[in-house]
Amino acid sequence: MYTTELxxxxxxxxxxxxxxxxxxxxxxxxxxxxxxxIEPKDWMPExxxxxxxxxxxxxxxxxxxxxxxxxxxxTRAPNLRRKAILLAKVQDEGGHGLYLYAAAxxxxxxxxxxxxxxHSGRAKYSTIFNYPTLTWADIGAIGWLVDxxxxxxxxxxxxxxxxxxxxAMVRICKEESFHxxxxxxxxxxxxxxxxxxxxxxxDALNRWWWPSIMMFGPPDENSPNTAQSIRWRIKxxxxxxxxxxxxxxxxxxxxxxxxxxxxxxxxxxxxxxxYDYGAIDWxxxxxxxxxxxxxxxxxxQARVKAWEEGAWVxxxxxxxxxxxxxxxxxx
Amino acid sequence: xxxxxxxxxxxxxxxxxxxxxxxxxxxxRLSEWCGHAPMLEVDLSLANVGLDLIxxxxxxxALAGEAEGKGRDADALAFRRDxxxxxxxxxxxxxxxxxxxxxxxQFLFSNWQELLFxxxxxxxxxxxxxxxQKAVKEVAYHARLANEWMVRLGDGTxxxxxxxxxxxxxxWRFSDELFEVDAAIEPLIASGVACDIRKLRPEWDGxxxxxxxxxxxxxxxxxxxxxxxxSGHHSEHLGHLLTEMQFLQRAYPxxxx
Numbered sequence: 033m034y035t036t037e038l039x040x041x042x043x044x045x046x047x048x049x050x051x052x053x054x055x056x057x058x059x060x061x062x063x064x065x066x067x068x069x070i071e072p073k074d075w076m077p078e079x080x081x082x083x084x085x086x087x088x089x090x091x092x093x094x095x096x097x098x099x100x101x102x103x104x105x106x107t108r109a110p111n112l113r114r115k116a117i118l119l120a121k122v123q124d125e126g127g128h129g130l131y132l133y134a135a136a137x138x139x140x141x142x143x144x145x146x147x148x149x150x151h152s153g154r155a156k157y158s159t160i161f162n163y164p165t166l167t168w169a170d171i172g173a174i175g176w177l178v179d180x181x182x183x184x185x186x187x188x189x190x191x192x193x194x195x196x197x198x199x200a201m202v203r204i205c206k207e208e209s210f211h212x213x214x215x216x217x218x219x220x221x222x223x224x225x226x227x228x229x230x231x232x233x234x235d236a237l238n239r240w241w242w243p244s245i246m247m248f249g250p251p252d253e254n255s256p257n258t259a260q261s262i263r264w265r266i267k268x269x270x271x272x273x274x275x276x277x278x279x280x281x282x283x284x285x286x287x288x289x290x291x292x293x294x295x296x297x298x299x300x301x302x303x304x305x306x307y308d309y310g311a312i313d314w315x316x317x318x319x320x321x322x323x324x325x326x327x328x329x330x331x332x333q334a335r336v337k338a339w340e341e342g343a344w345v346x347x348x349x350x351x352x353x354x355x356x357x358x359x360x361x362x363x
Numbered sequence: 364x365x366x367x368x369x370x371x372x373x374x375x376x377x378x379x380x381x382x383x384x385x386x387x388x389x390x391x392r393l394s395e396w397c398g399h400a401p402m403l404e405v406d407l408s409l410a411n412v413g414l415d416l417i418x419x420x421x422x423x424x425a426l427a428g429e430a431e432g433k434g435r436d437a438d439a440l441a442f443r444r445d446x447x448x449x450x451x452x453x454x455x456x457x458x459x460x461x462x463x464x465x466x467x468x469q470f471l472f473s474n475w476q477e478l479l480f481x482x483x484x485x486x487x488x489x490x491x492x493x494x495x496q497k498a499v500k501e502v503a504y505h506a507r508l509a510n511e512w513m514v515r516l517g518d519g520t521x522x523x524x525x526x527x528x529x530x531x532x533x534x535w536r537f538s539d540e541l542f543e544v545d546a547a548i549e550p551l552i553a554s555g556v557a558c559d560i561r562k563l564r565p566e567w568d569g570x571x572x573x574x575x576x577x578x579x580x581x582x583x584x585x586x587x588x589x590x591x592x593x594s595g596h597h598s599e600h601l602g603h604l605l606t607e608m609q610f611l612q613r614a615y616p617x618x619x620x
Contacts (some may be wrong), residue, residue, distance in 0.1 A: 110436055
């Protein structure tokens with residue numbers, strides 16, 4: 033669904049412990065600067081590999097954890113059409129997780145290792161999923177805002193320098209734009225509905241607006257790896273640039289359906305041709321990054337439970353495959 | 364329903380509800396797994412099956428609404444009926460339990476539904492025939508998926524074998540109901556709208572026996588069937604499922620979504 037570099041404020045910056053061969057490094061930098069794709073068997077600096085594994089696996093984890101807040105409403109969707117669309121959408125997120133784990137595996141880290149890092153709290157996932165889905169309108173808000181933010185982030189990643197990641201993003205982006213539209217369509221129906229539905233819609237926008245614009249990550253001056261990531265074409269635009277783009281696109285969409293963006297400082301700046309917006313509560317963001325989001329515990333509990341309770345199934349599948357292979361070999 | 368013999372539309376309503384409710388309730392059950400399955404690949408497969416079933420339900424319930432002629436659409440039927448008016452078999456409303464119990468339910472059901480839809484593909488009711496012709500392809504995949512997992516779990520580890528045996532034991536008592544024919548269906552069989560499901564039993568028994576053999580599981584012992592779903596007398600589980608599924612439509616009866 034979404035990725036940006038998530039690190040605790042206190043976490044050490046990227047280690048420069050590995051000394052790379054200057055000639056290879058130079059050749060690599062030149063290829064990336066020329067917008068060549070780097071493929072799994074190509075030489076790459078260790079820091080590039082590490083950054084990518086972290087970013088792609090965070091992205092994959094975000095997809096998987098992101099299934100939970102929306103999954104919370106599949107069994108309660110209000111009609112058959114909405115139920116089918118939501119189930120298909122959440123299934124898409126699972127599919128995205130799968131391609132992304134596969135893309136990260138090409139860098140030499142197994143899916144099991146990445147999942148273990150998630151469950152033990154070493155790996156991060158998007159902060160947005162640590163907020164609860166209280167009403168049906170939250171499903172609209174997530175599609176509209178969270179997937180909308182994801183698109184802003186991911187469209188440039190289709191040209192990211194690592195080939196498997198870029199190709200995964202091409203497919204993911206197509207699906208995300210359908211997700212964004214279905215979310216906005218839900219909000220549109222609610223905003224034109226009964227008083228109770230309008231209240232749900234506005235309340236959802238109030239709760240999801242700020243977390244959505246925080247999804248782009250810390251402001252550029254506090255985003256130490258941005259310059260390096262942009263040079264390596266792992267990132268193509270800065271957090272603040274993407275955030276501004278998202279706000280500029282989304283505010284008129286809210287107005288079009290009669291909802292109010294919960295930012296009293298929001299004003300159109302004619303000179304910049306963009307909206308000025310109010311101060312973001314970064315303490316809130318860092319608290320959620322630290323794992324103190326309102327439902328962070330529930331999310332991790334659900335993931336760990338599914339994984340642990342599924343262990344016997346995975347063992348059975350492996351045992352059966354081994355038996356089957358042994359029988360074939362004996363024949 | 365016996366008194367309505369001759370009033371074909373109402374029999375068709377009842378029959379289309381049976382077909383639609385089976386798919387709807389099982390689709391609802393499978394959607395409970397979404398995000399919580401034992402592995403990502405399984406999560407995607409169960410969601411696929413659930414989506415197919417919800418799609419089938421939408422078609423069959425729309426047909427039921429038309430046959431009834433009282434202005435109820437598929438959503439009105441899915442979200443505004445209570446337990447006594449649901450016509451699904453008891454098997455599909457059984458709780459997911461663990462993954463083995465879910466697979467045992469899918470195994471018994473999808474192999475049955477595949478045979479049923481194969482036959483309904485030539486129904487004299489063209490709407491039923493069209494839905495069945497499309498759905499039989501989907502259901503053939505559901506049956507294959509379930510059969511493969513039956514073998515994997517049955518012939519996997521001692522734990523998976525024991526869990527599957529217990530899941531099958533839970534579900535087995537509901538299998539006879541799948542082949543039940545009552546007075547509401549007889550006239551539809553006579554007119555070629557419904558298929559005579561009793562005739563498909565030997566074929567289904569053969570599939571079940573073959574898969575259980577490959578899964579190294581014993582065929583459960585014969586026992587008294589638990590029935591009632593087709594006349595609205597369900598297990599206790601259905602009411603809870605409906606409470607959740609119908610919550611928004613019940614809480615906001617005037618709203619459009």
